[in-house]
Every structure is written in C-alpha cells, then in structure tokens.
Amino acid sequence: MVRGRGRTLAVWAMAVGVALAVPAAAYAAADPAPYAFEDGARTVQGGATPSQAEELEAGTPYRSSVGPEERLVYSVELDARSGAYVSVVAVPELGSDVTYADGIEVTLQSGDGVRCGSQAKRVGAARHARPLAVTADRTLGAGADRCSRAGTYDVVVERTGAKGSAAGAWALEINFHEEPPLKSGGGATAAPEDWNSTPPEAPSEDAGSVRGGSGFSSAAAVGAGAWKDRIAPGETRFYRVPLGWGQQLSAQAELNGVADGGPAAGALALSLADPARAEVTSEVVSSPAGQPRAALGALPPVDYANRFSPRTEVSTVRFPGQYYLQVTAGPELRAASGSDELEVTLRIGVRGEAADTPEYAGDAGIFQVVPEDGGAGSGGAGRAGADGAGADDSMKILAAAGLGSGTVLVLGLGVWTLVARRRGAAV
Helix, strand or coil: CHHHHHHHHHHHHHHHHHHHHHHHHHHCCCCCCCCCCCCCCEECCCECCHHHCEECCCCCCEEEEECCCCEEEEEEEECCCCEEEEEEEEECCCCCCCCCCCEEEEEEEECCCCEEEEEEEECHHHCCCCCEEEEEEECCCCCCHHHCCCEEEEEEEEEECCCCCCCCCEEEEEEEEEECCECCCCCCCCCCCCCCCCCCCCCCCCCEEECCECCHHHCEECCCEEEEEEECCCCEEEEEEEECECCEEEEEEEEECCCCCCCCCCCEEEEEECCCCCEEEEEEECCCCCCCEEECCCCCCCCHHHHHCCCHHHHCCCCCEEEEEEEEECCCHHHHHCCCCEEEEEEEEEECCCECCCCECCCCCCCCCCHHHCCCCCCHHHECCCCCCCCCHHHHHHHHHHHHHHHHHHHHHHHHHHHHHHHHHHC
8 A cells, every 4th residue: 555655656746847847947047049030931042143133022021141241132023102121130140250340231222223222230339149130221202213113123131341250141031011102192201300309208117027039020019118028148139119100219228137247248239120120229238337228319209201311210210010129138248147147127118199190002011000919009918928929939938848747747647546546446
C-alpha cells in the first residue's frame, strides 16, 4: 500500500515538475528577440538596374536583403490620382558590427529618373544594430509634374555608410501602400502655420502592463496613459498608437533599474513612425547615469496639409492611422546594469478628439482608425491579458508552452487516476 502510494506520488510529482518547468523556461530571460517580420511576406529580389526590377504590389508585404554598398531596384505601378508610399525596414543582424554612418536610403523616382521622394536613416549615435525604418513617397500637388503621371516608377534601396564599414547583408521588410485622394478633390496646399506646440501632458499615474511586439506588424496597441514593459539590452520593442484627424501625440520612455556603470552609447533610443512607417522624429540618450529617459519633441496635430511642410516632424503627421513607437535598449546596458532585462515605462499623451473629416474618395486602407484598433487614443487592447493585440512570436511560444504544460498536467492526472484505480482493484 505504501509502495503503491509512493509510486503514485512519484508519477504525480514528475508530471507537475515537467509542467512547471515549461513555462519557467519560456519566461526566463534570454537573448534579445530578433525582428518579427510580417507573416506571409513574399520573397523578392531587387535588380541591379530598372530593367531587372521586380514589381511590388500595393498591400502585399515583401522580404528581401541588401548587401554592403549594394544598390537594388524594385518597381511599382502608380495611377495619376493616388499618393504612394514605399517603406523599407532594414534589419542588421543583432550583435553585428555597425558604425555611426551605416544606414539605409530608399528613393521613389519616375521612370525617367526624376526623384519624387526619399528618406534615409543612419545607425547614428546609438551605434548598435537595430531595425531602421525609412519610407519614400510620392506626394501629389507638391511639385515635380513628372511625379504626378501614371506609369512605372522605380524604388531604389541603397546601403549607405563608409566604404567597407559593415559586413554582412541586412534583411529587408518592404511594404507599398497607396493613399486615395480626398472626396473634396483638393484640400489645402500649404501646411498650417499655427498649432499648439506645447506637447500633450504625459500621464504620471501608475502604469498598466503591456508586452511590446518585435516588429511593426506585431506592435502592441497602446493609447493615452502610462505603460510598463520589460526589455532586454540590445532589444527593440514596438507599440502602436491610433490617432485620428486633429489629434496630437506626445511620448516619452524611461528605463528603470539601470546602475551607473559609466557611459553607454545609445543607452535608450525612442523613435516615432507614421502609418506608412516613415520616421517622424527620434531621440537617443547615450548615458545610463541615473534612469535614462527619452522624450519626443513637440508634434503637430494630424492634418492632411502637414505634408506640404519642409520639416519632417510636421510633414509626416499627415494622415490618421497607427503611429508606431520604437524603443531600443542599448546592448551595453547588460554590463552596466548587471541584468538580463530592464523595466521600461512609456508615457503617452493624446490631445483632442478625432475628427471625421476630411474623407478619402476610396478605401483608406492603413490611413484610418477602425473600431477594432480600440478607437483613437484608446489603449486597452495593449494591456497584458487583453485580446492578444501586439502578440509576436515570443508570445506564441509562451502560449504553446502554456498549452504544453496544461497537457502534461492532464496527462499526470490521468496517470494518477489510473494507478489509483489499479491499486483499488488490487485491494
């Protein structure tokens, strides 16, 4: 009897031990999560010349790669009525050697070589490998008549930097979106000169929990409020904030638990991208002394006419939709803090109610806030334990681990019951 009970308890203990070990391993601190590319992205090869370029379709995500000092060409077909945006997220391998000057540039140009729009991004003061997002656009009504014609346009993606400064190819995530014209057929042709340049107040209350994504497509939904997350040194996390016409955003990020271990390049990097993934603004804090804090400068309310401003931080806040916050903790913080993970707090302010106008004369696509996004300025979907918004591959692993542990528990209970029945029959 005692021997049988001992065997039963041993089986039960083994089942429970295995079950508990799975989530413990899944939740253990690990290396920084790699960039999460969009599900279902097609692989595409850039050509060396326009004649070798592969065509990109609107609304379809793509994956590609670009080597050091390489220049690649893709193509898009544009009509004469829609704005066009081609975004490229360059992803250096985590831990790879990069320099201040290393970067990526994307240009959208007409078939006869007229440059319609371009954007470039360098590693800069952060000086460590992290995702770099850039977007080239065709803005109708902004001059260059040859950029207003229907036809084939070239998308040129180029690695930039000092010759031979960085080895290894960078993975690319490419998206192409079209913006329909306004219903009114026009709209303002000059950026507003006056707007409230005082940033909306960042909340100081206790933070709710959120788990940021590892890429744009898995960005966690947040809104006005304070949000707390965990981030590994060298890791980048993504969050999305829905903004409607007329709404104004402010954001800041703070790292907690950082010991004063001396200067660290790019201890904290915070950047904001618009719905087309064009960078709006960014800030890099390069010393972990105290608790690193990065805050974005004053941004205008979302306005269609902002696109005609010469200032990037104004021209990019041109349409409603999801605005993306990208937070990176410098890899040197692992030695400075002595910790595998740090606490990061996001404080987001949103001013104003979303307006219904102007309206697009067609499907707005990504340039709108839809009800399932939680509404402009709402952030409930991003809280831990909500509907899963912002879940990335790491969260899928946790879910699988949870399922596995549950299965083991059920199996353990079944074994326990079977042994008990046999013991009862023997008696």
